[in-house]
Amino acid sequence: MGFFTNLFGAHNSGKIAKNRLQIVLMHDRSDISPEMMENLRKDIIAVIKNYVEIDENRIELDLEREDSSVALVANIPVMTVRRQRRGNER
């Protein structure tokens, strides 16, 4: 076990430090404040709730870095899909 964790660097705190820094700096630099993230989260929830019922407590919303690009990644657990209404009924 020790061999493999060492080999893949999973337990090297230097590597962890680097990953954490990259993420922290991405937030710092992209000027998305925690308040903005929170508002974004609320708005997304509000929009999605028009269509599906979701588990608001288990939503994960994060900026993720891949190479040099930044992605907004959301994981939104769906509980039930709302019944679809036909176009012209009422």
Added chain:
Amino acid sequence: MTARVIVVTSGKGGVGKTTATANLAAALANMGKKVVAVDGDVGLRNLDVIMGLENRIVYTLIDALDGTCRLNQTFIRDKRIENLFMIPTAQSRTKDAVTAEQMIEVCDELRREFDYVLVDSPAGIEAGFRNSAAGADEALVVTTPEVSAVRDADRIIGLLESMNKSPIRLIVNRIRPHMVKKGDMLGVSDVLDILAIDLIGMVPDDEAVVTSSNKGEPLVLSSAPPAARAFRNIASRIAGSDVPFMNLELPDSGSLFGKIRRAIWGH
């Protein structure tokens, strides 16, 4: 003479700005340059004690700004190193005792008399930092290889860029080669990757830094301590020489072989 005015800054406190300022000033003077180190940290002055000149202070920068004395009356000449001077600041005043305009005037006056003006700035992004950096052309940003210090360095680099300081170069201080080797400390290449600025030097964590500042003696005058060598190298690079970087990290520390070897033998 027209000096280059260089501010020594950091985002996080306690990472080694004053140590760097004192040692780089001494090393540059030892190379035959005429150098003045200015304490820009009003209210928390330290440069005098690190340089071992605290008993010779008569006037401070603030006295000169108040008109109590002329600027050159604040100069303290270091008797151990020719051409090395220090300008102390006041301990009993607050950061707003020196304005940005005043700092620009002071630096411009010093420019005429020296080859290098090094300004030791307070940590942080507030007025104290901005004022002390106001008169500088260039900046040295000091950081340690830790998450919090590198993060704050990123912030200060952004501010220095917006103040048009150029070049802005990085000193990574207090590196512990053994920890880097084990993968338990950010390496210099990691820090550079993240901050994307030019490196001017890396300084190992070295007890000699502590003992020399205990005694108030310039570290760079001793030949052996690794940190002394590192600071002398940085001074040479500031003066324009192309000095190769010290080997603080194992060359194979990132290679697969290095990883396997460490995994098997643990070193």
